[in-house]
Amino acid sequence: QITLTQQAESLWVSPGEKVSITCRASQSLLYTDGKHYLSWYQQRPGQTTKALIYHASIRTDGVPTRFIGSGSGTEFTLSIEDVQPEDIALYYCLQTLKKPYTFGAGTKLELK
């Protein structure tokens, strides 16, 4: 199965700063259609899990432009520019290239 590694368990950030969360896959997530099957999710207490990014870099409807997905092959990054207090959450990456679908272990964004 494909393993996704999110190196950082926690990242500390101040409001207004930029932060990057990385996700490394054990094999390329590029499919023959030219798209990467990597998506990002946000979990906040009391709220449903929210999809932020799919195909590595496409924001889902309504997601603020400060959320930026990038990367290719096996290395992917979710960047949050101008972090807002409401961005304090858990973030997970997910690969849907091959079953079993697998998630990264998650990165907790915390306030300094």
Place this chain on the structure above:
Amino acid sequence: EVQLVESGGGLVQPGRSLKLSCLASGFTFSNYGMNWIRQAPGKGLEWVASISSSSSYIYYADTVKGRFTISRDNAKNTLYLQMTSLRSEDTALYYCARRAPYYFDYWGQGVMVTVSS
């Protein structure tokens, strides 16, 4: 508004069975594949099972294969997860999520399953 509402969780003894439901609304349920994902207390997310829109394609994680059965009733807009031979390691918050292709675009709030004697 898309809504997914899970139910059927609770406390169950090891070896027993439990059936979860996920009632969908706000979209044409029969057009979408669906998934179950779980999260053990304090742990990360684990994909459990998926089912295509017409139930033609079904897949399971190895950890639940042979014990869990995913199904759906498109007439009732409901997704199910029949869980048998439950183990303590199945204790988790179980989410249903809509698949919009290649990622999970909407998730429910989750339902807790606790397996303990």
